[in-house]
Amino acid sequence: MTDPTAPYQTIPEITTELINLTAIMHLPKPTEAFMSDIHGEYNAFQHVLRNGSGNVLAKIRECFHGEMTETTLKEVAFLVYYPKERLQARHKQLHGDELNQWYLTTVQRLVRLLAYTATKYTRSKVRKAMAPAFVYITEELLYNSADDADKLDYYWAIINNLIALGQVDDWIIATATTIQHLTVDHIHIVGDIYDRGPAPDQVMEALIKRQHVDIQWGNHDILWLGGAAGSPLCIANLVRICARYNNLGILEDRYGINLRHLARLAEHYYQDNPAFRPKGADAISADERLEITKIHQAIAIIQFKLEGPVIKRRPEFEMQHRLMLDKLSNDRSSIFCHGHRYPIENGCFQTVDASDPYALLPEEAQVIEQLVKAFTHSEKLHRHMDFLVANGGMYLRYNHNLLIHGCVPVDANGEFIGLTINGTTYAGRQLFEMLEANLRLAYVNPKEQADLATDLLWYLWTGPHSPLFGKHDMTTFERYFIAAPETHEEHPNAYYHLRHEEGFVRKLLTAFALDPDLGHVINGHTPVKKGKSPIMANKKMLVIDGGFSRPYQKTTGIGGYTLLDNSYGMQLVTHQPFVSKQEALAHLTDIISTKRVVETEAKRRTVAETDIGVQLNAQIKTLKARLADLQGMV
Ligand SMILES: O=P(O)(O)OC[C@H]1O[C@](O)(COP(=O)(O)O)[C@@H](O)[C@@H]1O
Numbered sequence: 001m002t003d004p005t006a007p008y009q010t011i012p013e014i015t016t017e018l019i020n021l022t023a024i025m026h027l028p029k030p031t032e033a034f035m036s037d038i039h040g041e042y043n044a045f046q047h048v049l050r051n052g053s054g055n056v057l058a059k060i061r062e063c064f065h066g067e068m069t070e071t072t073l074k075e076v077a078f079l080v081y082y083p084k085e086r087l088q089a090r091h092k093q094l095h096g097d098e099l100n101q102w103y104l105t106t107v108q109r110l111v112r113l114l115a116y117t118a119t120k121y122t123r124s125k126v127r128k129a130m131a132p133a134f135v136y137i138t139e140e141l142l143y144n145s146a147d148d149a150d151k152l153d154y155y156w157a158i159i160n161n162l163i164a165l166g167q168v169d170d171w172i173i174a175t176a177t178t179i180q181h182l183t184v185d186h187i188h189i190v191g192d193i194y195d196r197g198p199a200p201d202q203v204m205e206a207l208i209k210r211q212h213v214d215i216q217w218g219n220h221d222i223l224w225l226g227g228a229a230g231s232p233l234c235i236a237n238l239v240r241i242c243a244r245y246n247n248l249g250i251l252e253d254r255y256g257i258n259l260r261h262l263a264r265l266a267e268h269y270y271q272d273n274p275a276f277r278p279k280g281a282d283a284i285s286a287d288e289r290l291e292i293t294k295i296h297q298a299i300a301i302i303q304f305k306l307e308g309p310v311i312k313r314r315p316e317f318e319m320q321h322r323l324m325l326d327k328l329s330n331d332r333s334s335i336f337c338h339g340h341r342y343p344i345e346n347g348c349f350q351t352v353d354a355s356d357p358y359a360l361l362p363e364e365a366q367v368i369e370q371l372v373k374a375f376t377h378s379e380k381l382h383r384h385m386d387f388l389v390a391n392g393g394m395y396l397r398y399n400h401n402l403l404i405h406g407c408v409p410v411d412a413n414g415e416f417i418g419l420t421i422n423g424t425t426y427a428g429r430q431l432f433e434m435l436e437a438n439l440r441l442a443y444v445n446p447k448e449q450a451d452l453a454t455d456l457l458w459y460l461w462t463g464p465h466s467p468l469f470g471k472h473d474m475t476t477f478e479r480y481f482i483a484a485p486e487t488h489e490e491h492p493n494a495y496y497h498l499r500h501e502e503g504f505v506r507k508l509l510t511a512f513a514l515d516p517d518l519g520h521v522i523n524g525h526t527p528v529k530k531g532k533s534p535i536m537a538n539k540k541m542l543v544i545d546g547g548f549s550r551p552y553q554k555t556t557g558i559g560g561y562t563l564l565d566n567s568y569g570m571q572l573v574t575h576q577p578f579v580s581k582q583e584a585l586a587h588l589t590d591i592i593s594t595k596r597v598v599e600t601e602a603k604r605r606t607v608a609e610t611d612i613g614v615q616l617n618a619q620i621k622t623l624k625a626r627l628a629d630l631q632g633m634v
């Protein structure tokens, strides 16, 4: 890494930079937002992203305190969230002089709001958040006040010219976006961008456009990373989930993955089957539903077949109990598992050879080969996965907090447990690091499909000690084919009851080299059921999967939680279910219901108390030593 102090070598250069860095240390800590389990719900996600978890409206309220009615406040807020759409609406309503008056008022308001949101940042940081084409104009407006009599004409001349030259709409859009970005400086995504919902690719595009984003991988994200890394099992799982949620379009239309071979195989071998009809597919034709139902069965059976060889070649995964196809009776009418014989419902094992149940038919092998090729060659998928790999990890330590999608696997006594590979046992933080190193290895070697690194990707999705899964079994097979509900249970790791205890959460923070007095553990993954609190362990544990995922809103009763951490403290924000962008725009409805203060700081926190502050402090030390050397030489 290059030394950030390298450009400062002379006494005046060093002095200027020292003054700059020391001043930054005193600025308020930038705002962080935490979101998780977006599950492809782009519209709800982008709304929360645009409104900064309710922070934009709060800033507008403070900035224009007492000057605006509730309706006007909302109008300004929605202009900041959806500038393009609101401008279109204005163009329909207002013309000529009325429109010009609206522009004059609006530009002035946005300049005031921008100045207000920019106060806690350096000029250089604010500049970086602006659209390059408008930096000059915006800075002139921002740093020359309309209240200054000498500058009044100059100020209004800029605004009038923006209007006269037809640039004002673009400026409004650019400035609204800058305000959004300054309101929430840093975004943490605590996993599960993918699966179940319709537009994970759009979520990725939105994240790529933001400047400060990190991602803690979720088990569903691993399937897609695994797909790009050429793992046949990850591919089979994610295609199955796309079929189950009527989302095959994500593969074909968004990522250019051709499903023709799979559809042909499905058409040949499968019929209608109630257990495999797609969810949330009321609007599609009967023919289409039938086609998806067949594809769903074809890929599920391929998945169960592919699991066999991996479980057998990796005894260290301890997943032999997940071998299901060899437990079917010869006539496939029953199965012996979980210590009992159960009848099979909705069976579709026509391609399973009783004497060699895990063998793929030649056409199944061909389908999977073709899918692997398509996944490893999709340019768009690679762009998205490169971003996920470059900006993501198995866990993150950030400003004293530990961010993890699922859990840190432990036994009933709270001792770390994990995987033993080649005689070495990996548990606690080492387990995360070993898995991450293997993921990165698998990702850069997509041609390897049966090596340990690729098999570990699948383990991350479903393994009993996977920190991203956190349950003993994934009972997908039983959920499709066995009615008895006791076979569907997926026992959660002891972590999930221990995380209510403060002592246990302190132990986790210490194990990840964080200060247990200052830090919190922030989790996603498990929807917080109606009536349960997402704040646990004397506020040390925060669980923010309130469920953006529509299919899960029945369980949670809400539209999701997000967490905000600013210089004043931490706040948990509860969101109502998001209906649609059209609905939000038509009625200016936000989806914030409550803000709950988790912690309030006695003294406003500054940059000095953040991770960036620690880095700046090191730079200050280096520069001071360099200055002393130079002064000694004089
Ligand atoms: O709701 P579905 O589609 O049946 O999925 C259920 C499966 O999803 C999982 O909950 C994993 O997904 P999450 O990470 O979203 O919890 C499995 O444990 C479970 O078998």
Ligand SMILES: [Mn+2]
Pocket: 192, 218, 219, 220, 405, 468, 525, 526
């Ligand atoms: Mn998850």
